[in-house]
Amino acid sequence: xxxxxxxxxRVICKSGTSVKIECRSLDFQAxxxxxxxxxxxxxxxxxxxxxxxxxxxYEQGVEKDKFLINHASLTLSTLTVTSAHPEDSSFYICSxxxxxDYNEQFFGPGTRLTVL
Amino acid sequence: GQNxxxxxxxxxxxxxIVQINCTYxxxxxxxxxxxxxxxxxxxxxxxxxxxxxxxxxxxxxSFLSRSKGYSYLLxxxxxxxxxxxxxxxxxxxxxxxIWGAGTKLIIKP
Numbered sequence: 001x002x003x004x005x006x007x008x009x010r011v012i013c014k015s016g017t018s019v020k021i022e023c024r025s026l027d028f029q030a031x032x033x034x035x036x037x038x039x040x041x042x043x044x045x046x047x048x049x050x051x052x053x054x055x056x057x058y059e060q061g062v063e064k065d066k067f068l069i070n071h072a073s074l075t076l077s078t079l080t081v082t083s084a085h086p087e088d089s090s091f092y093i094c095s096x097x098x099x100x101d102y103n104e105q106f107f108g109p110g111t112r113l114t115v116l
Numbered sequence: 117g118q119n120x121x122x123x124x125x126x127x128x129x130x131x132x133i134v135q136i137n138c139t140y141x142x143x144x145x146x147x148x149x150x151x152x153x154x155x156x157x158x159x160x161x162x163x164x165x166x167x168x169x170x171x172x173x174x175x176x177x178s179f180l181s182r183s184k185g186y187s188y189l190l191x192x193x194x195x196x197x198x199x200x201x202x203x204x205x206x207x208x209x210x211x212x213x214i215w216g217a218g219t220k221l222i223i224k225p
Contacts, residue, residue, distance in 0.1 A: 043203060043217040044159070093158045105213065107151075107158040 003027055004096050006108035013084055014116055021079045021111045023094030029074035030096035034105065035067075038091045050077055084115045118142045120216035122204050127222045128194055136189045136202050136219045144209020150178050150189045151203040153218065159203055162189065191221075199223045 003026040013019050023033060032051050036044040048064075050056035050071035058064045068080040077096075081088055091112055095105040119141045128134040140148065147166035151159035165171055165180035165187060177190040189202055204216040 044215050046213070046215070049212075091156075105161075107160070110156075110158040112156075 002098075002104075002106045004030075004094065004106045004108040006094055006111050008111060009109060010112045010114075012114045012116065015085055016083055018080055018082045019084055019113060021081075021092055021094075021113075023077045023079070023096065023108050025075045025096040025098075025106070028096075028098050028106075030077070031074065031099055032097040033071055033077040034095045034097070035069060035077075035079050036093045036095070038093060038110075044093065047079075081113065084113070086115045089113055089115045118208060118214045120204055120206060120214055122202075122216040122219045124217070125220045125222065127224060128191075130194055130196060130223055130225050132194050133190065133192050134194060134221065136191075136204075136221065138187045138189070138204035138216055140185050140187070140204070140206040140214070140216075142206050142208040142214055145182060146207040146209065146211055148178075148180055148187050148207070149203075149205045149213070150176075150187075151205065153201045153203055155200075162202075194223050196223050196225070 005024045007022045034049050035047045037047050038044050046059050047062045048056040048058045048069050050069050052071050052074050056069040071077040091110050093110040094108045097105050122138045149164050150162040152162050153159040163178035165178050170179045175192045180187045201218040201220050203218045205213045
């Protein structure tokens with residue numbers, strides 16, 4: 001149980017284009033979903049927290065107009081990187097929690113984004 | 117501020133035991149997680165401690181001392197597949213996860 005999927009697993013795009021990453025909880029309802037970014041040899045950096053049906057809460061320094069998050073249902077959240085640039089190249093990982101206390105987070109397999 | 121400290125890298129021998137330490141300073145505390153992350157993959161859950169003491173799960177054990185703001189992950193009978201990064205994360209009073217930078221564990225034959 002508690003499986004989280006992400007799609008796509010890898011994406012290469014041209015600078016200036018937008019990329020959408022999907023995160024799905026397959027066998028549970030995710031009240032809260034989290035989006036992380038991880039640069040090589042660095043730890044996870046929380047980008048934003050989203051609760052179903054409400055606006056995402058972004059961490060300091062994360063541009064909400066650039067990283068659009070939609071959590072329209074209890075099993076799906078999407079992250080759209082708008083007008084991507086090479087510095088946005090990173091490993092993007094989502095996690096999902098069945099409750100609001102965040103004590104359980106189940107991670108997706110991650111999406112490797114490369115912006116040329 | 118909130119902070120998690122753990123060693124950057126450790127090396128151990130196959131079949132041996134290794135202890136990875138983690139100290140934390142958070143605004144409130146609601147438990148500590150250990151995750152394993154292989155290169156290029158997402159983290160996978162190893163353990164969760166909220167009460168003082170040792171939790172044993174197969175070859176892996178995790179210890180917590182709330183009064184000292186300290187935890188460790190103990191790996192026994194090391195196998196080559198245990199080579200990975202081990203992430204310590206503490207939850208604060210708002211149940212937000214505060215992540216350490218991870219400890220890269222290198223296992224040598």
